[in-house]
Amino acid sequence: MVWYMVAKPTEYLVITGYGIDEIKLTKKAWVLPGQYCTKFDVSPVNYTFEVNAMSSEKLAFLLPAVFTIGPRADDDESLMKYAKLLSPHDRNSKDVKELVQGIIEGETRVLAASMTMEEVFKGTKEFKEEVFSKVQLELNQFGLWIYNANIKQLVDVPGHEYFSYMSQKVQSEAANQAKADTAEAKRKGDTGAKESAALTEQNVARIEKETKIIAFQRKQEIDLEAKSLQTSLDVFNRKKDEEVARANAELQIAKARLAQQSQVAEVEAKKTVELRTADLQRELELKNALTQKEKLKAEYLSKASVEYDIKVQEANAEFYRKQKAAEAVLYEKEKAAEAQRMNAEAALYTRQQAVTGELFAKQKEAEGLMALAHAQGVYVKTMLDAFGGDYNAMRDYLMINNGMYQDIAKTNANAVAGLKPNISVWTNGGQTLEGSGQGTNSAMKEIAGVYQMLPPLLKTVQEQTGMTPPSWLGTLTDSNTKN
Numbered sequence: 001m002v003w004y005m006v007a008k009p010t011e012y013l014v015i016t017g018y019g020i021d022e023i024k025l026t027k028k029a030w031v032l033p034g035q036y037c038t039k040f041d042v043s044p045v046n047y048t049f050e051v052n053a054m055s056s057e058k059l060a061f062l063l064p065a066v067f068t069i070g071p072r073a074d075d076d077e078s079l080m081k082y083a084k085l086l087s088p089h090d091r092n093s094k095d096v097k098e099l100v101q102g103i104i105e106g107e108t109r110v111l112a113a114s115m116t117m118e119e120v121f122k123g124t125k126e127f128k129e130e131v132f133s134k135v136q137l138e139l140n141q142f143g144l145w146i147y148n149a150n151i152k153q154l155v156d157v158p159g160h161e162y163f164s165y166m167s168q169k170v171q172s173e174a175a176n177q178a179k180a181d182t183a184e185a186k187r188k189g190d191t192g193a194k195e196s197a198a199l200t201e202q203n204v205a206r207i208e209k210e211t212k213i214i215a216f217q218r219k220q221e222i223d224l225e226a227k228s229l230q231t232s233l234d235v236f237n238r239k240k241d242e243e244v245a246r247a248n249a250e251l252q253i254a255k256a257r258l259a260q261q262s263q264v265a266e267v268e269a270k271k272t273v274e275l276r277t278a279d280l281q282r283e284l285e286l287k288n289a290l291t292q293k294e295k296l297k298a299e300y301l302s303k304a305s306v307e308y309d310i311k312v313q314e315a316n317a318e319f320y321r322k323q324k325a326a327e328a329v330l331y332e333k334e335k336a337a338e339a340q341r342m343n344a345e346a347a348l349y350t351r352q353q354a355v356t357g358e359l360f361a362k363q364k365e366a367e368g369l370m371a372l373a374h375a376q377g378v379y380v381k382t383m384l385d386a387f388g389g390d391y392n393a394m395r396d397y398l399m400i401n402n403g404m405y406q407d408i409a410k411t412n413a414n415a416v417a418g419l420k421p422n423i424s425v426w427t428n429g430g431q432t433l434e435g436s437g438q439g440t441n442s443a444m445k446e447i448a449g450v451y452q453m454l455p456p457l458l459k460t461v462q463e464q465t466g467m468t469p470p471s472w473l474g475t476l477t478d479s480n481t482k483n
Contacts, residue, residue, distance in 0.1 A: 003337035044070030082143030
């Protein structure tokens with residue numbers, strides 16, 4: 001089944017399987033049969049925790065810190081490392097948090113152990129930068145990047161109140177310094193008040209003296225300025241009279257020139273009005289013609305625009321309808337593919353759980369059999385040692401102890417129960433193989449014995465199976481048997 005996968009703006013697709021050497025990172029791709037695709041988010045996550053550290057003077061303290069950490073989205077190599085090592089885990093999972101916290105705590109403790117408490121407290125900025133750089137080196141191997149690191153105020157560990165004692169010391173020193181500063185300020189205030197009063201009296205006397213000198217000098221300057229001003233005023237008045245006379249003459253000349261120009265302007269204005277009237281009439285006729293032309297053009301253009309807009313709207317509506325239909329089909333196919341994938345994963349998980357349970361049961365059964373065999377082996381070895389290594393004696397004891405002889409006897413009794421045996425007794429007229437002789441040799445005795453054994457044998461076969469001997473061998477009669 002082939003389906004098309006698209007990642008969100010903050011996500012990447014990781015594809016493995018057929019046709020891919022290791023892994024493939026992309027934002028969108030076709031997932032082919034034999035390939036597995038998953039997503040992971042690259043947005044950073046805040047990790048808040050407190051680091052227990054100890055300075056070089058063996059003073060313990062707590063370092064509250066907040067680190068904003070996430071995959072380095074602008075580096076392909078870092079994304080590959082993160083995808084291989086951490087993408088199967090949730091970013092907020094316990095495993096990832098313990099990994100990040102372990103790296104930060106380790107680097108922080110090592111750095112704090114090489115610094116005194118005073119160096120850590122005063123050089124917070126340098127301490128933060130050093131921790132940042134060392135932690136970043138460790139996170140690079142997992143493809144992670146520190147986007148922000150905030151180290152809060154150092155906190156005392158219960159039983160190690162270094163900062164509390166330092167705060168009390170600073171407060172005491174500040175209080176004592178404040179008292180000393182107050183006394184010094186009061187002393188300076190009293191002395192300054194006396195000095196200020198004396199300086200005020202001296203300045204008043206000096207200012208009064210300088211004021212009298214300046215007032216005398218200012219009076220002399222005012223008298224000189226008044227005389228100079230009066231002279232300048234007389235000169236200005238004479239010049240003013242000359243300028244007034246000259247201006248009156250120029251005014252009469254200007255009036256005559258203006259009267260002449262006024263008459264010429266009236267004639268020019270009258271002719272200009274007539275020319276302008278003719279021009280305006282001609283422009284009016286041109287404007288009317290252009291207006292009619294533009295009106296006709298606007299009518300045709302508006303009609304063409306309306307038709308164009310209607311066709312564009314119809315085309316857009318048809319395109320939108322087809323686009324939505326295609327999107328609906330694609331969505332149905334994506335959902336069907338997702339459902340098939342989930343069903344396959346559920347079936348695979350169920351099968352894996354069943355196989356795991358069966359394997360576990362088989363393992364436990366094998367372990368039980370091994371334990372039982374081991375216990376029986378120990379029991380048999382103990383019994384054999386108790387009988388001094390005599391296997392036959394141990395076997396007889398076990399058979400008696402387990403009731404095997406009773407079971408054998410019972411089985412034999414059940415086997416012959418209900419049987420009605422048919423016992424045939426044959427006689428050869430009082431003669432046996434050993435005493436049949438009439439002087440015959442041993443070979444004839446053997447042959448006679450065989451012939452004497454045939455009748456009971458054939459009779460028994462007939463009784464048990466119902467088969468009779470062939471006629472050429474002989475016929476059995478009741479006169480030969482005796483029940």
